[in-house]
Structures are given as C-alpha cells and as structure tokens.
Amino acid sequence: MNAQLTIRTPENVHIRYDLAGPGSRFFALVIDNLIQGLLLTAFLWPLAKGKNLDLNTLPEKMGLWDGLFLAVLIFFIMLIALGYFIIFECLWDGQTPGKKLLGLKVRRLGGQPVDFLASLLRNLFRIVDILPVFYVAGFLTMFFNSMGRRIGDIVAGTMVIRERRSKAPLPVGLAPEEHEEEIKAWLGGSLPELTEGELGPIREYLRRCDAFAPATRKRLVEGILRRVLVCFRPAGPMPVVDAEQVLRVIYRWYQTANFAREEAEHGREEKPAVSYENP
Amino acid sequence: MQTHLRPMGIGEIFDRCFYILRTNFGTLVKLHGIAFLPVYILLALALVGAVIFQKANPFFFQKIANPESLSPGLALLVIGLFLLFIFFALLVMAVIYVNIYGIYRIFDAGVRGEKITWRQALKGWPLGALFLFIAGIILAIAGGTVGFAAGIPIMALKMVNNVLGELVQFAFNMIISVFTVLAMPIVVLERKDPVTPVWRSICLTVKNFWRALGVILLSTLLYMCLYVLITVLFLLPFFWIMGMSGVTFDNPEALLNMLLTPGMLAFGLGLFVTILLLSFILFHFNLGIQVIMLYDFKIRSEGYDLLPPEEVGITVAG
Incomplete structure (x- = not known):
C-alpha cells in the first residue's frame, strides 16, 4: 500500500489519490535535469562560443553589447532552470516530461489542477x-512528510499524485470458446453473483x-478454479481437459451478463425522461 | 487474491520502499538500538578500559612495537586483547546480521500491508541470522570463485584495451549483483536453507533481468547523490577552511581550537546529523528494496498475488 489521500467533495463524492x-519523483527529476542539460548545451553553448565571451572580464570593462548578451544569456539559463518546470506544469496539466514518463502529476491540495501562481511558488522554492x-533538504522533508511533499509543495499548497493508468476491461479477445455451452451446463447453467475477490x-x-x-x-489455474467453483454447482467431473478454458468461459459469461445488465439499466434511465417531455 | 499486491513499476517500487520505511521508522530505530545495544555497551567499556589502561601504562604501545622487550605477562595480555578484538568483531558481525534479519521481516510485513513490532521482527532470529551469515559466506565464496575465474580473461582484455576491460569488468560485476540480489531476503522470508537461495534468486531475476538492473542502477544513483556526494561536498569546505586557517593534522591543538569555534561546531553538528540520518535511511532503503523486488518478481513470475499465500506453495515468514 502506498500513501494515499482521500478528498470529499461538497457532493459527498470521495476521490482517492495515490501520492x-x-x-519516483527523484527519477522524474533526473529525466527533467537531463533534458534541461541538453537544452542548455544545445542552445546556449554555440551562442556563447560564437560570441567568444570571456566571463573573466570585469563588468566595468565589458562593452554594452557584451553586457546585454550576458544578461540575455543569464535570463535564458534561468528560463531553462526554473521556467522549464513552470511552463510545462502550466501547459501540460501539472506534468513535465519526466513526470509524464513516470505517470506523475502536480495537483493543488483540493485536487484541482495546478495554476500559474502555485507552480511559480513551488518551483521558486526549489532553491x-x-x-x-x-x-x-527536499528529500528529508519529503521522507518525513506524510503526504510526501517537499518544502516548495508545502509553501505552494500542492502535492504530486500518481496518475491512474486505466486497465483494459477486456483483457482477452474473449471469443466464444469451443465447448462454451457444454461448460456452462456443467457449471449449473446459471451465473451466480461473483465478488471482486472471486x-x-x-x-x-x-x-x-x-x-x-x-x-x-x-498451478494458478487450478488454484483460482478451485476457489471460484465454490460459487457454482458443477455437475460431475469437468467436461474438458483444459481448465484455463473454464476460466475464460466464466469470465466471458460474467462480462456478457454484466453488459446486458448495464444495457437494461441504461434503458430504464432513459424511459422516464422521454415520458416527461411527452406526457 | 491478495488485493494489496500487484505488479509495480520501478518508481512505485522505490515509493513503496520509502513509504514502508517512513511508516516503520520508529520500529526500525528501536530495532537498531536493541540489536546494537550490546555493541555500544562493550564499545563504551572498551573505551573506558583503554583510557584507564593507557594512563596506568603510558609506554605500553611503544613496548608492543618492540616485541623483544615484552615480558611474558605483557605478551599474554597482548594475546588476550587480540582475542577480545576478534570476539568484538564477531559480535559486531552477528549484530549486523540480526539487524538485517529484523529489517527484512519489517519490510516483509510492510509489503503485505501489516505492521509488526521489533519483538515480532526478531522472532526466530538465532536460526535466521545464522542462516543469513552462512548464506553471506557462501555468496562471498561463490562470487569470489566466479570473479577469480572471470578475472583472468578480463585481466588479459585490460592489457589489450584498458577501457574495454574496465567496461567488461563493470558489466560482469553488475550481472553478478543482479543475479544474487534476492538471495539474502529469500533466506529470511522463505525460510530456505542457506545454500539454495542463490539458485532461486537467479531463477527469479533471470526473467526480470532489466527491471532488477534498473532498480540496482537507480538505487546506486540515489545513494551516490544523497550520501556520497554530500559527504564529499561537505568535507571539501572543511579542508578548505583548514587550509585557510593554516591548520594541519600535525598540530592537534590548533586543529582542536579550530573545531571548537561556534561556526565549526555548528557545521560539524549539521554534517554529523545529516550524514547519520541519510546513512540510516539509505542503509534500510537498500535492504527494503530487495524485499519489495522479491515480492514484485514473485508476482510477475509466479502470480503470487493471485492466490492466498498458503496456496502459492511458498512459505512466508511469520
């Protein structure tokens, strides 16, 4: 179990976030720092080299254009160092490339998307x-903070959550099995209510x-089947040799029944709305 | 189905490790304190004894340096001290293994979503720690033998091309580390004999080689960033200040005066506390990550999460 945060909305809906x-935040940072390093090298190094800027020159002996160039250079360095995080977090819904790769997102404490001010604050406090x-300092704060927030997060009222990657509801093609009807008959002919545990x-x-x-x-098929068969009333010995096939049939059977039930429920919801408009 | 278990990404493995470490921080501190208590007591006694002895025999160490001048009584004392040192070293080693045993058990409970006390963590420690110790020796001998066998061609390669030789050496060491990374937690958590875990570790890691390599490389990176570099970067200003003040190690009085200034005291205290805290966290983190990897690989390769533990065919600790 990882750290989690549950937020209750005014509509009494509970939203759970994996913090x-x-x-993972360290690896996201490593990726972001690598990209920043590449950006700095790619854009600024040829510029500085082309200008042949001697950083040992005293500011009072520096020409106007050299000074201006140095100011622009420093501005770009700061833009890449801090602006990188702010720009990406504001434009990419709280994600930088590193965070996107690791499936992380910056959110405000209430669960709302991060805004410019919060992003600016949390990134200024990186220093x-x-x-x-x-x-x-950030690591130790994150380690001892129950929500895994660094100093910047605490100041800006933000947190970093893990994105839920949706699981496909249909893990297999679930084409009709060869002995499907035979297996269903062996299982008792009717589908009992199966819990998530089964x-x-x-x-x-x-x-x-x-x-x-x-x-x-x-070994797994036998173990799973043994536990799930308790809910059915199998008649006699198993009709097919492949126990995995029985598992597929049960899952397909459950999904078909579930789909039919959902269809029926949707139908029931739509009927009153129609009758209201046309009394 | 064990709903709290599922295959994890590398980032999740690290996060869960830090989470278990944080939620069991107090228990781990207690376990460390309890396990190392005899060592600390003996260390304190040895220090006090050494100071008293040094005051009573100011020229003792000069006499040891010249064995011909030793009287039979003093020679016996030196032998006694040597045996005491051996005993102390063995005690420290035993304590370390007892501590590791307890840490594995705490992380094991943490992965299964449970919390145990340090007493529960140390349940069955004599046999567990002994098995860990034997497994450690076997790993060292096996690693040494394989390393020796591979050392000769690598040495030859280094003579031809040093860089390539170093790369091959690094790759070889990494492969050995990856394959044996789970051996120690397997000894404790699956109650194996101390010999077979190496093979089981290889079987589990061979199917998840890149994942295991990634975890090892990234934990090394984390360790380097947080511990090695901070130590180096803290020590550099210390030597810089020493150089600026003209203080050398040859002049202990001046060095002491420099260290006792308020600024240096605060600097030293900050350095000591930070390094102590980071060492504690990272030592436990490195052991915890092995336990979480073991579970993750069991889930991926053996479907450990799909059946209750008693049906998976693997004995769990507890």
Whole structure:
C-alpha cells in the first residue's frame, strides 16, 4: 500500500489519490535535469562560443553589447532552470516530461489542477529544497512528510499524485470458446453473483497469463478454479481437459451478463425522461 | 487474491520502499538500538578500559612495537586483547546480521500491508541470522570463485584495451549483483536453507533481468547523490577552511581550537546529523528494496498475488 489521500467533495463524492513518493519523483527529476542539460548545451553553448565571451572580464570593462548578451544569456539559463518546470506544469496539466514518463502529476491540495501562481511558488522554492546539495533538504522533508511533499509543495499548497493508468476491461479477445455451452451446463447453467475477490484473480490471470511458465499457469489455474467453483454447482467431473478454458468461459459469461445488465439499466434511465417531455 | 499486491513499476517500487520505511521508522530505530545495544555497551567499556589502561601504562604501545622487550605477562595480555578484538568483531558481525534479519521481516510485513513490532521482527532470529551469515559466506565464496575465474580473461582484455576491460569488468560485476540480489531476503522470508537461495534468486531475476538492473542502477544513483556526494561536498569546505586557517593534522591543538569555534561546531553538528540520518535511511532503503523486488518478481513470475499465500506453495515468514 502506498500513501494515499482521500478528498470529499461538497457532493459527498470521495476521490482517492495515490501520492507519489521520493523515489519516483527523484527519477522524474533526473529525466527533467537531463533534458534541461541538453537544452542548455544545445542552445546556449554555440551562442556563447560564437560570441567568444570571456566571463573573466570585469563588468566595468565589458562593452554594452557584451553586457546585454550576458544578461540575455543569464535570463535564458534561468528560463531553462526554473521556467522549464513552470511552463510545462502550466501547459501540460501539472506534468513535465519526466513526470509524464513516470505517470506523475502536480495537483493543488483540493485536487484541482495546478495554476500559474502555485507552480511559480513551488518551483521558486526549489532553491531551498536543493540545499545544501542535491535536494537533501527536499528529500528529508519529503521522507518525513506524510503526504510526501517537499518544502516548495508545502509553501505552494500542492502535492504530486500518481496518475491512474486505466486497465483494459477486456483483457482477452474473449471469443466464444469451443465447448462454451457444454461448460456452462456443467457449471449449473446459471451465473451466480461473483465478488471482486472471486472475479479479480480470473481477470488478473487472463491479463498476465502469457508471462507465466507452463507449470505456474497450471498451478494458478487450478488454484483460482478451485476457489471460484465454490460459487457454482458443477455437475460431475469437468467436461474438458483444459481448465484455463473454464476460466475464460466464466469470465466471458460474467462480462456478457454484466453488459446486458448495464444495457437494461441504461434503458430504464432513459424511459422516464422521454415520458416527461411527452406526457 | 491478495488485493494489496500487484505488479509495480520501478518508481512505485522505490515509493513503496520509502513509504514502508517512513511508516516503520520508529520500529526500525528501536530495532537498531536493541540489536546494537550490546555493541555500544562493550564499545563504551572498551573505551573506558583503554583510557584507564593507557594512563596506568603510558609506554605500553611503544613496548608492543618492540616485541623483544615484552615480558611474558605483557605478551599474554597482548594475546588476550587480540582475542577480545576478534570476539568484538564477531559480535559486531552477528549484530549486523540480526539487524538485517529484523529489517527484512519489517519490510516483509510492510509489503503485505501489516505492521509488526521489533519483538515480532526478531522472532526466530538465532536460526535466521545464522542462516543469513552462512548464506553471506557462501555468496562471498561463490562470487569470489566466479570473479577469480572471470578475472583472468578480463585481466588479459585490460592489457589489450584498458577501457574495454574496465567496461567488461563493470558489466560482469553488475550481472553478478543482479543475479544474487534476492538471495539474502529469500533466506529470511522463505525460510530456505542457506545454500539454495542463490539458485532461486537467479531463477527469479533471470526473467526480470532489466527491471532488477534498473532498480540496482537507480538505487546506486540515489545513494551516490544523497550520501556520497554530500559527504564529499561537505568535507571539501572543511579542508578548505583548514587550509585557510593554516591548520594541519600535525598540530592537534590548533586543529582542536579550530573545531571548537561556534561556526565549526555548528557545521560539524549539521554534517554529523545529516550524514547519520541519510546513512540510516539509505542503509534500510537498500535492504527494503530487495524485499519489495522479491515480492514484485514473485508476482510477475509466479502470480503470487493471485492466490492466498498458503496456496502459492511458498512459505512466508511469520
């Protein structure tokens, strides 16, 4: 279990956020710093080299254009160092390229998207988080903070959450099985109500079964089937040799029934609306 | 199905490790204190004894440097001190293994969404720590033998092309580290004998090689950034100040005076506390990450999360 935050909206809806910890945030930062380094090297190095700027020259001995050029150079360095985070967070819904790759997002404490002011504050305070070197202050604050927030986050009232990557509802093609009717009849002919505890392992197994070795597949299928068959009333011995097929049939059967039920519920919702308009 | 377990990304592995470390911070501090208590007591006694002994025999160390001048009584004392040192070293090693045993158990409970006390963590420690110790020796011997066998061609390669040789050496060390990374937690958490975990570790990591390599490389990077660099970067100003004040190690009095100035005291205290805290966090983090990797690989390769633990066919600790 990772750190989580539950927010209750005025409509009494509970929204749960998975909070990002120091580990994933560190890797996102490493990726962002690499990109920043590349940007600095790609744009500013040829400029500085072309201008042949001697940084050891005293400011009073520097010409107007040299001074102006140095000012623009410093501005660009700051823009890449701090502006990079602010620009991306504001434009990409709280994500920088590093955060996007790691599936992280900056959010305000209430769950709202981060705005310019919050982004500006949290990134200005990076200077404090970096102290004394390599984000040690930020790391220790994040480690001891129950929501994994660094100093910049605390000041700006933000947090970093983990994006939920949606899981495909249909892990397999679920084409009709060869002995489907035969298996259904063996299972008792009717589909009982299955809980998430019974259906979850079947779904997860079907999603990941290709990664398992044959012996592991056999052991898992037998284990899952043994637990799920308690809900059915199987008549006699199993009609097919392949136990995995039985799992697929149960899952397909459940999905078809679920789909039909959802269709029926949608239909019921629409009827009153129509009758209201046309009494 | 164990709903709190699922395959994790590398970032999630690190986050969960830090989360378990933070939520069990007090227990880990207690465990460390309890496990190391005999060492601290003995260390304090040894220090007091050494100071008293030094005052009573001011020329003792000069006499040791010249063995011919040792009387039989003093020679016996030197042998006794040497044996005491060996005992102390063994005690420290045993304590470290007991501590590691407890840390693995705490992280194991954490991954399963439970919290245990330091007493529960140390349940069954004598056998567990002994197995860990034997497994450590076996790993060292196996690693040493393989390293020796591979060392000769690598040495030859280094003679031809040093850079290429170093790269091959690095790759070889990384491969050995990846394959054996889970051996120690397996000894504790699956109650294996101390010999077979190496093979089990190889079986689990071979299917998840790149993931394991990624975790090891990134944890090394984190360790380097947070600990090694901070130590180096803190020590550099210290030597710079020493140089600026003209103080050298040859003049201990001046060095002491420099260290006792309020600024240097604050600097030293800050350095000490930061490094202590980071060492504590990163030491436990490195062990915790092994436990979480073990679970992640079991989930990915054996479907550990799909059945209750008693049905998966693997004994869990507890």
